[in-house]
Amino acid sequence: xxxxxxxxxxxxxxxxxxxxxxxxxxxxxxxxxxxxxxxxxxxxxxxxxxxxxxxxxxxxxxxxxxxxxxxxxxxxxxxxxxxxxxxxxxxxxxxxxxxxxxxxxxxxxxxxxxxxxxxxxxxxxxxxxxxxxxxxxxxxxxxxxxxxxxxxxxxxxxxxxxxxxxxxxxxxxxxxxxxxxxxxxxxxxxxxxxxxxxxxxxxxxxxxxxxxxxxxxxxxxxxxxxxxxxxxxxxxxxxxxxxxxxxxxxxxxxxxxxxxxxxxxxxxxxxxxxxxxxxxxxxxxxxxxxxxxxxxxxxxxxxxxxxxxxxxxxxxxxxxxxxxxxxxxxxxxxxxxxxxxxxxxxxxxxxxxxxxxxxxxxxxxxxxxxxxxxxxxxxxxxxxxxxxxxxxxxxxxxxxxxxxxxxxxxxxxxxxxxxxxxxxxxxxxxxxxxxxxxxxxxxxxxxxxxxxxxxxxxxxxxxxxxxxxxxxxxxxxxxxxxxxxxxxxxxxxxxxxxxxxxxxxxxxxxxxxxxxxxxxxxxxxxxxxxxxxxxxxxxxxxxxxxxxxxxxxxxxxxxxxxxxxxxxxxxxxx
Amino acid sequence: xxxxxxxxxxxxxxxxxxxxxxxxxxxxxxxxxxxxxxxxxxxxxxxxxxxxxxxxxxxxxxxxxxxxxxxxxxxxxxxxxxxxxxxxxxxxxxxxxxxxxxxxxxxxxxxxxxxxxxxxxxxxxxxxxxxxxxxxxxxxxxxxxxxxxxxxxxxxxxxxxxxxxxxxxxxxxxxxxx
Numbered sequence: 017x018x019x020x021x022x023x024x025x026x027x028x029x030x031x032x033x034x035x036x037x038x039x040x041x042x043x044x045x046x047x048x049x050x051x052x053x054x055x056x057x058x059x060x061x062x063x064x065x066x067x068x069x070x071x072x073x074x075x076x077x078x079x080x081x082x083x084x085x086x087x088x089x090x091x092x093x094x095x096x097x098x099x100x101x102x103x104x105x106x107x108x109x110x111x112x113x114x115x116x117x118x119x120x121x122x123x124x125x126x127x128x129x130x131x132x133x134x135x136x137x138x139x140x141x142x143x144x145x146x147x148x149x150x151x152x153x154x155x156x157x158x159x160x161x162x163x164x165x166x167x168x169x170x171x172x173x174x175x176x177x178x179x180x181x182x183x184x185x186x187x188x189x190x191x192x193x194x195x196x197x198x199x200x201x202x203x204x205x206x207x208x209x210x211x212x213x214x215x216x217x218x219x220x221x222x223x224x225x226x227x228x229x230x231x232x233x234x235x236x237x238x239x240x241x242x243x244x245x246x247x248x249x250x251x252x253x254x255x256x257x258x259x260x261x262x263x264x265x266x267x268x269x270x271x272x273x274x275x276x277x278x279x280x281x282x283x284x285x286x287x288x289x290x291x292x293x294x295x296x297x298x299x300x301x302x303x304x305x306x307x308x309x310x311x312x313x314x315x316x317x318x319x320x321x322x323x324x325x326x327x328x329x330x331x332x333x334x335x336x337x338x339x340x341x342x343x344x345x346x347x348x349x350x351x352x353x354x355x356x357x358x359x360x361x362x363x364x365x366x367x368x369x370x371x372x373x374x375x376x377x378x379x380x381x382x383x384x385x386x387x388x389x390x391x392x393x394x395x396x397x398x399x400x401x402x403x404x405x406x407x408x409x410x411x412x413x414x415x416x417x418x419x420x421x422x423x424x425x426x427x428x429x430x431x432x433x434x435x436x437x438x439x440x441x442x443x444x445x446x447x448x449x450x451x452x453x454x455x456x457x458x459x460x461x462x463x464x465x466x467x468x469x470x471x472x473x474x475x476x477x478x479x480x481x482x483x484x485x486x487x488x489x490x491x492x493x494x495x496x497x498x499x500x501x502x503x504x505x506x507x508x509x510x511x512x513x514x515x516x517x518x519x520x521x522x523x524x525x526x527x528x529x530x531x532x533x534x535x536x537x538x539x540x541x542x543x544x545x546x547x548x549x550x551x552x553x554x555x556x557x558x559x560x561x562x563x564x565x566x567x568x569x570x571x572x573x574x575x576x577x578x579x580x581x582x583x584x585x586x587x588x589x590x
Numbered sequence: 591x592x593x594x595x596x597x598x599x600x601x602x603x604x605x606x607x608x609x610x611x612x613x614x615x616x617x618x619x620x621x622x623x624x625x626x627x628x629x630x631x632x633x634x635x636x637x638x639x640x641x642x643x644x645x646x647x648x649x650x651x652x653x654x655x656x657x658x659x660x661x662x663x664x665x666x667x668x669x670x671x672x673x674x675x676x677x678x679x680x681x682x683x684x685x686x687x688x689x690x691x692x693x694x695x696x697x698x699x700x701x702x703x704x705x706x707x708x709x710x711x712x713x714x715x716x717x718x719x720x721x722x723x724x725x726x727x728x729x730x731x732x733x734x735x736x737x738x739x740x741x742x743x744x745x746x747x748x749x750x751x752x753x754x755x756x757x758x759x760x761x762x763x764x765x766x767x768x
Contacts, residue, residue: 157725158690158725159689159690166724166725171724172724173722173723173724174722174723174724175724176689176723176724176725176726176727176728177689177724178689178692179689179690179692179693180693181693182690182693182694213691213694214644214673214694214698215673216673219645219650220643220644220645220646220647220650220685221646221647221691241688241690242646242688242690242691242694243646243647243685243686243688243691244688244690244725245647245686245688245714245721245723245725245726246721246723246724246725246726249723249724250720250721250723261720262720264648265647265648268647268648268651269651312651312654316654327658328658328659331654331655331658331659332658332659332660334655335655335658335659335660338655348652348655348744348746349648349651349652349744350648350743350744585646585647586647586648
């Protein structure tokens with residue numbers, strides 16, 4: 017299946033007619049053309065209508081979050097924000113419902129979208145909005161003994177709370193037993209086993225409680241939040257450009273894409289267009305990051321399957337890319353290379369030559385690895401048909417990126433909404449057939465090749481010129497201007513003392529990151545810091561499907577599935 | 591080992607070196623050396639440390655780099671990473687530890703057998719780093735003792751190797767095995 021760009025934008029006439037008085041207003045935010053302000057009573061019906069009506073078909077719940085409006089307006093304190101995406105017609109729509117503090121509840125959308133389960137738990141955890149009808153409304157990022165809701169504006173950022181003992185998760189297992197009784201469960205003696213968080217295949221921060229019959233997983237209860245380090249709250253207390261280092265550490269396998277994704281959102285909000293040279297450099301570093309991310313993901317996944325040699329092949333390549341990144345940004349891993357309106361600095365003189373040299377070596381590393389695994393009996397037995405997911409379910413879970421493509425949809429934000437001149441490049445979107453572990457691994461290998469193609473074309477077409485936009489409100493003037501003119505001096509002073517000037521408004525900008533759709537929903541109230549900086553993390557949605565993928569399979573399969581989802585804890589827990 | 595030194599003047603040299611707590615061995619006959627048991631044990635320990643990589647975040651990715659071919663921690667005898675605390679004697683915390691993670695870190699540390707050493711890799715493990723907020727533990731030394739702090743966000747691989755080498759010196763000069 018493929019998605020065409022020329023699809024028509026949505027006509028909401030029937031939606032508006034159907035829900036008439038429940039719709040309080042219609043507006044837009046930057047990069048989301050339609051946002052309805054609605055009454056909270058009918059919101060689930062509206063979501064259902066938007067999802068199911070043939071001319072609407074907003075099949076994916078991209079994000080669900082809460083905005084604490086305490087400093088923005090009088091009246092109801094919270095706004096619950098739903099963002100929906102139509103992958104077939106390439107349109108986005110938002111719904112927002114005001115919820116008062118004293119009666120902080122809204123109906124749950126768990127029955128409509130599978131990823132609503134975790135999203136609503138997060139909203140409850142962070143903001144204290146109660147989702148009625150949710151089967152297991154329990155904290156998800158913060159620990160069970162936490163008191164209060166940290167993303168409320170009146171929660172002190174420094175107020176840490178100790179946890180005395182890790183959660184045993186048995187209450188969640190009980191809920192699963194009740195809601196989803198399985199034949200065989202309880203008949204014979206089953207075993208409850210804790211996997212992680214300190215476990216070689218769970219990357220130190222993922223934990224699952226599994227109930228086993230023999231080696232078959234009956235129920236899997238994942239627990240996340242072990243690396244919840246307060247990205248959003250920290251972003252709200254830092255200047256716009258100071259947030260960039262925090263974005264490095266979201267998906268730390270591909271920091272540069274996060275840098276790009278964040279500044280793209282802020283630039284959209286400011287109405288700044290990056291220069292052509294800047295965009296080309298961003299494309300090259302994004303694709304290099306994507307390659308690095310896939311190298312680590314596939315390398316680590318193969319290690320978990322027992323194929324250690326591949327890890328050395330792939331990681332060696334990564335080291336070579338590190339050398340380039342280090343010469344470009346000064347850091348191997350945590351790059352912080354972009355700035356609002358441009359880049360920290362232009363590419364080094366030997367940048368293009370070094371990238372060309374890398375392009376010769378990357379296919380060799382991939383080729384060497386594929387020679388070892390592509391027709392390897394063990395690898396095939398461990399991955400083909402393991403952890404299958406259908407396209408409909410993948411969309412309902414909010415899958416994006418390689419995992420969605422592995423389920424059979426050729427969808428890529430770089431093609432669907434070409435940004436940063438991606439429409440100038442000739443590349444293909446690899447996709448799988450059955451959405452199993454094998455497809456997910458192979459889609460990533462092919463994406464490495466496609467990224468090489470993009471980089472190669474970008475190098476050929478790379479324009480000259482400045483890397484920073486001409487925009488005195490966000491870009492520090494160069495030294496001759498700072499010292500030679502009063503405007504330059506004033507601009508320099510303003511930016512250094514007060515940070516970049518971002519107009520009031522809201523934006524949701526999505527970028528195709530290595531793991532899928534990395535979106536930033538940012539609210540500015542014209543202060544020097546973001547009022548809210550929400551990160552829509554692709555692997556939060558991917559990992560929420562883990563029980564669905566792992567249940568019914570063997571423990572060993574669960575390890576293979578987990579690796580193929582590429583769950584990066586920094587991004588998962590933020 | 592300073593074997594040559596021991597060969598030349600067995601008794602005197604051996605006495606001197608034991609007083610220093612060093613690992614020089616002395617021959618009593620062809621192929622036989624005398625030393626203190628703890629010197630031998632320390633020597634063996636320092637050259638075969640088994641790290642438990644308590645990797646939680648970005649630093650864990652760098653730790654993968656330290657283990658892989660270019661930097662190759664196995665040159666210093668510490669490449670056998672074990673995720674079982676019962677099998678390891680060096681706990682390397684690479685990454686941020688949150689309040690939610692803290693009880694687990696303590697449990698892992700308690701499960702390790704003595705003697706054991708702890709390296710806090712990176713500023714998050716050392717002090718919380720720039721995550722000064724409601725969910726991040728402000729340094730793992732609030733939960734477990736730490737032998738060596740490595741600065742950096744993340745530290746360069748060389749810095750971690752330096753930490754290991756320095757720690758080896760401490761292990762070697764332990765007066766008696768802990």
